Amino acid sequence: MTTSEPITEKDRKMAQKCLECPVCSHARKKQRGLAFWFVKKIEQDKCPYCKAYEKVYGRKAHEPIEAL
Secondary structure, eight states, X not given: OOOSSOOOHHHHHHHHHHHHOHHHHHHHHHOSHHHHHXXXXXXXXXXXXXXXXXXXXXXXXXXXXXXX
């Protein structure tokens, strides 16, 4: 998602909630199953935390966190 809006502190706090969410965390880790499907379907339309995660980290809430 490319946006010209600046990332605010509120966006960062909301994205942190997504990182801490057990459902989203499971979806990112396992990449399959009910949690993965659920997060993939709700992230863009329903969940403000998933939207903030995408804005801050530049990837969808269900996509795995890349190892550095």
